[in-house]
Amino acid sequence: MDDMYREVILDHYKNPRNKGTLDPADFSFEDDNPLCGDRIRIDVRVGEDNKVKEVAFSGQGCAISQASASMLTEHIIGKSLDEVKQLSKDDILELLGIELGPVRLKCALLSLKVLKAGVYGIKDED
């Protein structure tokens, strides 16, 4: 556990990077984790080179969900949309640098789920 709340995670939680919204954005998506009420929205602006130029996330939730969203937004700036599509669970766990059980994994992966839904152009039903 001490590992789970290691300094870098608490830092991203307390001082989130790229927190906010982008209006207009090239794509946006929002979803929640009904289990715990975590909610994350991600807005992305894409450059002419088809790479992520700007990204912002908003929402609320536990330290793991918010820190992973913050880390993910830092990680994808400058990456092509194809590269973003390739991101996996393991990439998120590598960013966080911790191991998670099945319950907390959902918290950690919420931002990736939201980002991918946005990249793939899935319609936001809300």
Add this chain to the structure above:
Amino acid sequence: MPKLNVEQIRKDFPILSREVKPNVPLVYLDSTATAQKPLSVIEAMNSYYRLSNANIHRGVHTLAEEATALYENARDRIAKFINAKSSKEIIYTRNATEAINLVAYSWGRANIKQGDVIVLTEMEHHSNLVPWQMLAAEKNAKIEIIPVTDDGELDLTVYESILKLSPKIICVTQMSNVLGTINPIQQMAAKAHAVGAMMMVDGAQSVPHFAVDVQTLGADFLAFSAHKMCGPTGIGILWSRQQVLEAMPPFLGGGDMIKRVYLREFKANDLPHKFEAGTPAIAEAIGFGAAVDYLTAVGMDFIHDYEREIIAYAIERLEEVPGIKIYGPKAERKGGIAAFSFGGVHPHDVAQILDSDGVAVRAGHHCAMPLHDRFKLPATTRASFYLYNTKSEVDKLIEGLYKVKKMFG
């Protein structure tokens, strides 16, 4: 006055002596989700499988006779536990949820018509909301809600005005699984009956924690689950009066619930079997019987008194911690449940940090989303107590919360 000997009781529960990880003993504060099981319950189920396993009813061989006797004797003891007039009034279900669904399907579909009023409360568990929402949608019936006050009690003034709409049924929990509020069922039932309404009581949190007597409760239906009262998962009870149950159409169809089957029709069995289709959870029913024996031997009044003492202490200590806000009535008006928020720290993080010290609490909406909406909370952290919890376990909880504060403060 004799008191409950908690150290002695703890020895009856094998799991309580385990460590969560080396040198970190388990502090189990999640009995509202499910209670731990004493050895006598585990042994009763074990012994059934080792010695008497057979399908019940209709068998003539020795094992079938034994299994049937064990299964039916358990029902008799459960009937006695809630002071039912007869074992025919004790319907085995999968859990309290299924018991409520049984009422909504069987009684509900036979008695609720378009425009009828079904009354629910803002503090119900989803199990006492969703079956009625499904029924109301199907029948085009109306739902009226008894709101919860800021103190976490039902707003009985609103209840009075809802009663003027001549509702058909009032569905209410006897004890909130989040706030711990103990609702005045007797008083509410008297008023419901005066306008001809039925009273569906969710006893999932009350029956495990204090003596419930269906002769004085005022309920027309009472649902509860074994696993929250030291018994196994997979078995629960619906109680109602024989006359009411006899008038209800069967719920699930299949073996055991019939008296006679023809190719195009059937004749339903007598109570209680009429509502028990298919091979039931036999070992679980036997385990439930052992759980009821255990609780009876300890004494429900002792359990209730002891829990009041523990919750009073827990609330006193929780209130010391800056940033903690406890939801629900004052300690003397509630059962052994403390749901709280902790400043801006998400309940998942609270629960995770507590877990590192072996303290098991629950974080989330506890299957009561509308209640959390009412208090504008996405989730809460909930510590709940039972007959085996100690004051030193409360102290462990508080130590853990200070650790959370240090980490997130």
